[in-house]
Amino acid sequence: MDKEDKGMAKEFSRMFLILPEIKELLSQNKKKELKKLFYHYEPIEAVEILKEFNLKDRVSLFSSWDVDFAAGVFEKMDKDDQVELLGAFDETRKGEILDEIAPDERVDFFEQLPEKMVTRFLAIMEKEEAQDVRELMKYDKNTAGGRMTTDFAQIEEGISIEEALKTLRETAKDLEMIYYIYVVDRRDKLLGVVSLKDLIMAEPEKKIDEVIHTKLITIPIDMDQEIVAKRIAKYDFLALPVVDNEQKMKGIITVDDLIDVIREENTEDMYKFGAAGKHTEDYLSTKPFTIAKHRMTWLSILVITGFVSSIMLERFPFTLKKWLPLAFFVPLLMGTGGNAGIQAASVMVRSLATGEVRLRDIWRVIKKEFLIGIMIGVGLGLLTLIRAFTLQISSPLYPLALTVGLTMIATVTIATSLGAALPIIFEKLGLDPAVVSGPLITTVVDITSLLIYFEIARRILGFG
């Protein structure tokens, strides 16, 4: 991480060295120079530079840029900044930018706007582009339809390579991805794909049909984004075509969309494992109360479940009065059990997410984790036994130490098996295994280990 900071710092300085120059040029209103200055920067870098300027300067900077660079920058900005900035543009600039940004990014932008603003913005856009927004807004955000872009390269069957290249040259300027060209029939039904590599390698007179790949991996338009991500990651394509029920070509999902999806899904999994509730768009800008509310849900459930442990201890007060040293080890036994459970659960949740472990492996995994649990349990049990012998107590030491040591073995074994089994059982039941969080495991293990503790104590110390 240290190294990374250095790497980041280098990029950082590359950008921020030019801040004084930009300020100077802005104050002199030298638009041409500003435009030229940004030739050396990627849109995402311009976004970071913009953060250092106020709204008025941002508008000036945008007006100095070509519309395609401006659109590229705009689509990478935070949602809040986009709305604020767009509000400050004049009507022409508004329309230009909205027409130019990538369809998938544009829909993300529109989806967070109130209905009234959507209508107002659509009115100033070109008809065709506005129609595209309306079409894409119909799809659920988390499906292929909500993720795809409609700017893909398309040609009709039957034409020659030369004609295909000509069509491509005419349309390529506005497309996000021209390296795969989708071949459709007259009714837009997807027939196959040719890559730009195929096109430039083939004789110009050849027909498209001679180079077309008809073995197609397609994405149904209503497919969940998580499955889409897995499918794209599995096949090493730069993009996959999205089709409707009638195999009509609707859009494409590119590999960089996939990276965003993977990132989101991983964040969600981590939040779930931490039982931290719903992931909000942006941690820093979310109100503490909102975050507290999200986290409360799980915590309340776990606290109420946790009451069971206090009730169990309440029922055994005579035992505890007589064998008070038993109480000293309650946190240690519960804590270690919980930790062993978290270890196994984190491994299993992740293995299920990557597909390394599948449902059919369930018995193999549980058997394996049981063995692992015994091995760890025996090791830690011995450690605890030794600690117990250091007690300064009046009660007989030997049976007490034995009780504590044996409980450690049993607790860790059961916790490990349970930690591994729960995510698989959740998946088997059609639930999300990532819901098996650390806190859920510790709470379940807490109660289990108390039960084991008292049972072993009862048998060895002989009360009951």
Next chain:
Amino acid sequence: MDKEDKGMAKEFSRMFLILPEIKELLSQNKKKELKKLFYHYEPIEAVEILKEFNLKDRVSLFSSWDVDFAAGVFEKMDKDDQVELLGAFDETRKGEILDEIAPDERVDFFEQLPEKMVTRFLAIMEKEEAQDVRELMKYDKNTAGGRMTTDFAQIEEGISIEEALKTLRETAKDLEMIYYIYVVDRRDKLLGVVSLKDLIMAEPEKKIDEVIHTKLITIPIDMDQEIVAKRIAKYDFLALPVVDNEQKMKGIITVDDLIDVIREENTEDMYKFGAAGKHTEDYLSTKPFTIAKHRMTWLSILVITGFVSSIMLERFPFTLKKWLPLAFFVPLLMGTGGNAGIQAASVMVRSLATGEVRLRDIWRVIKKEFLIGIMIGVGLGLLTLIRAFTLQISSPLYPLALTVGLTMIATVTIATSLGAALPIIFEKLGLDPAVVSGPLITTVVDITSLLIYFEIARRILGFG
């Protein structure tokens, strides 16, 4: 997950319907038909189909395919299967396959072989390819050099678009990525990049220098793969060039390599958060003893730290004898504190990993989490207070309930703040914030909450 299973099942059946046909063709040794059958499948699908066949049949299937399809399948197989299969090929086939597979995949394969096998395999390969393997094996597996492929498209400065396209046509067959063409000078120094899109859009007579992009994002050859992944994800390029200290072009890292890196890094982070020790290549095939050993390290440390809690309780036996009901709430208070800490830590570990939260936000975050902690604490404190009033005890109920309720508020507040602060402090110290695991948090919180509990009890119940 349920939906996903269905999606997967569909792909599954697409592949497995042809198993009987393949078996039939194999038994009749109809190689041509076998080759044709696989036209409809991607290499990764062939890998899954291969799993259903024994070694002898696998060799027959490989010998029915073209060498480029065979190489594509080979590079996607598990490492163990690769070694076994290669051993079964005759020498010619061995050399062919090794020459053909992608350089980055090939190095991964060679890196796991014993030195003796490396030498033997290199001897049957073409000189140039063998040299390439030796070159790539010099770099650390987790750096850009270890991840890059050397099959990139390259042209020299000064030539025309037409000449560039001609060069590309001649070399493209063996390249992994021909959509970015890197322009170098005579000493291989990287000058810029042109996209295939630029080439086909420009007039053929124009010089490369008129369309070249010289604002270049490059990857130093020794950069850590995690930072490489972040950099590629940030800029939406399909590939980034890898250069040495003298800006000489050494290779490219493509976006699909990045996906593997992200996946590995996320797995590592999850293992760390679960304190589950080192991530092994493959869970199912790793011996239980090895896994147990990995997990033991952290658990032993945590158990020994956990002894502190038992020592603390041992020191307070008189208190506990007099106020035994205090003991009933120890697991609940510790457990809830631990859970609240895990929530905050999971959010923070993830936010640091995605870059959503940076080091400079440290005070803002701690202030925020403190507030969140108080809100959650008050809610759960009230809940616990109510529960305490249901106790059936002879001691005065009111001060005891107050003690428990107040401890809950304090514990949750401190646990939440601590859970958020620890990952940031780790990052600040140049350590990996992902090491702040659930188990580490719960262990720290366990001890803290016991201290708070006894202190509040002492003040309210008036002993000490």
